[in-house]
Amino acid sequence: METAEKLAPLGFGFMRLPLTNSDDPTSIDIDKCCELVDIFMDAGFTYFDSARGYHGCRSEWALKKALVERYPRESFTIATKLPAWLAKNAEEARAMFDISLEECGVDYFDYYLLHNLGESLTPGFEEYGLWEFCAEKKAEGKIKKFGFSIHDNAEELEKVLDAHPEVDFVQLQVNYVDWESDIIQSRRCFEVCQERGLPVVIMEPVKGGTLVKLPDTVADILRAAEPGAPIASWALRFAGSLPNVIAVLSGMNTPEMVAENAAIMRDGVPLTEGEYEVIDAARAALAALPGVPCTDCRYCMKGCPEGVRINTIMQSLNIYDQMGDAYRASENYNWNTGDGKASACIQCGACESVCPQHIAIVSELERAAELFE
Numbered sequence: 001m002e003t004a005e006k007l008a009p010l011g012f013g014f015m016r017l018p019l020t021n022s023d024d025p026t027s028i029d030i031d032k033c034c035e036l037v038d039i040f041m042d043a044g045f046t047y048f049d050s051a052r053g054y055h056g057c058r059s060e061w062a063l064k065k066a067l068v069e070r071y072p073r074e075s076f077t078i079a080t081k082l083p084a085w086l087a088k089n090a091e092e093a094r095a096m097f098d099i100s101l102e103e104c105g106v107d108y109f110d111y112y113l114l115h116n117l118g119e120s121l122t123p124g125f126e127e128y129g130l131w132e133f134c135a136e137k138k139a140e141g142k143i144k145k146f147g148f149s150i151h152d153n154a155e156e157l158e159k160v161l162d163a164h165p166e167v168d169f170v171q172l173q174v175n176y177v178d179w180e181s182d183i184i185q186s187r188r189c190f191e192v193c194q195e196r197g198l199p200v201v202i203m204e205p206v207k208g209g210t211l212v213k214l215p216d217t218v219a220d221i222l223r224a225a226e227p228g229a230p231i232a233s234w235a236l237r238f239a240g241s242l243p244n245v246i247a248v249l250s251g252m253n254t255p256e257m258v259a260e261n262a263a264i265m266r267d268g269v270p271l272t273e274g275e276y277e278v279i280d281a282a283r284a285a286l287a288a289l290p291g292v293p294c295t296d297c298r299y300c301m302k303g304c305p306e307g308v309r310i311n312t313i314m315q316s317l318n319i320y321d322q323m324g325d326a327y328r329a330s331e332n333y334n335w336n337t338g339d340g341k342a343s344a345c346i347q348c349g350a351c352e353s354v355c356p357q358h359i360a361i362v363s364e365l366e367r368a369a370e371l372f373e
Contacts, residue, residue: 118152
C-alpha cells in the first residue's frame with residue numbers, strides 16, 4: 001500500500017458538537033465549542049468542516065461564534081456543504097450558499113462541497129444546476145476549491161467524476177474496516193481519485209466512533225501490538241497515512257477527545273508494514289464475528305416493490321451486532337435509508353427468492369424496524 005511521508009492533518013468536523021440539551025441537536029453549547037476550537041487551534045490544526053444541514057442548520061452559526069469571530073480569517077480553513085436534497089427547488093437550493101456565507105460570517109469558503117451524492121441523490125444536483133452555480137461562485141472568488149462528498153460505491157463515484165471532471169477534490173468515507181468492504185468500497189473509491197489525481201478529504205476515519213468501541217477480541221489485537229496507545233490512533237493513523245489527503249475529519253465533542261486526536265495526528269508517523277498487518281488481523285477478527293452475511297450484491301433491491309434499502313439496513317444491523325454500537329447503527333440507518341425504511345416491507349418475499357446468501361431478509365427487516373424506528 002502506498003503510504004504518505006507524514007500524516008495528513010486533522011480536520012474538525014462540526015457535526016457532533018456538545019449540547020446543552022441532548023434531545024435537541026440545535027442546542028449547541030457555544031462555551032464548550034470555544035474550548036474545543038482553542039485546543040484544536042493551539043495544536044496547530046486549522047481545517048474546519050461543516051454543512052448547511054448539520055445540527056438542525058445551526059452548525060455553521062456555531063462555527064462563526066466559536067471560530068470566525070474569535071480568530072483572524074487567514075488563520076483557519078473553512079469547508080461547508082450544500083445539500084440539494086433539503087431544498088424544494090433550484091431557487092431554494094442556490095439560496096443556501098448565501099445563507100451559509102452569512103451563518104459562517106465569512107466572505108468566501110476555502111472548500112465548498114455538494115453534499116452527499118450517490119444513487120438517487122445525485123440527480124437533484126443536476127436538476128437544480130448546482131454544478132454550474134458553484135462554478136460561477138468559484139469564478140467570483142467566493143469558493144477557492146470546489147468538490148463533493150459521496151457515500152456510495154466506486155461505480156457511482158466514477159459516474160459523477162466522468163460527468164464532472166472539473167472538481168478540485170472529493171470527500172470520501174475511509175477507515176480500515178470499510179477499506180475492503182463490498183458495500184462502502186473505501187479502497188476502490190480512494191483508488192479512483194488517485195487515478196485521476198484528485199486529493200481526498202477523509203470522513204468517518206473512526207466510523208462515527210465505532211472503531212474506538214471495538215469488541216475486546218478485536219481491541220486486544222491492537223493493544224498487544226502497541227500497549228498504551230489509544231485505540232483511536234490505529235484508525236486515525238490508517239487514514240492519515242494515505243497519500244494525497246487534504247485532511248482527516250473527526251467529529252469531536254469533548255476536550256479530551258480533541259486533545260488526544262490532535263496529539264495522535266501531530267506527533268504520530270505513518271503506519272509501517274508490520275502495523276498494516278496488525279490492522280489486517282483486527283479487521284479479520286471483526287469480520288469473523290456473527291452478523292448478517294450480506295455481500296451488497298443488491299439483487300434483493302432490484303425487485304423490491306417498496307424500494308426498501310435492504311443493503312443499508314443489513315449494514316446497520318451488523319454495526320449493532322458486531323460492534324455493539326447502538327447509537328452508530330441507528331445513525332447509519334436514519335441517515336442512509338431515506339424513504340426505504342424497514343417498516344415499508346410488505347413481506348412479499350421477492351428479496352429472499354433472489355438472495356445468493358439465503359438471508360432471512362424479511363425477519364431481519366422486522367428486527368431492524370424494532371431496533372431503529
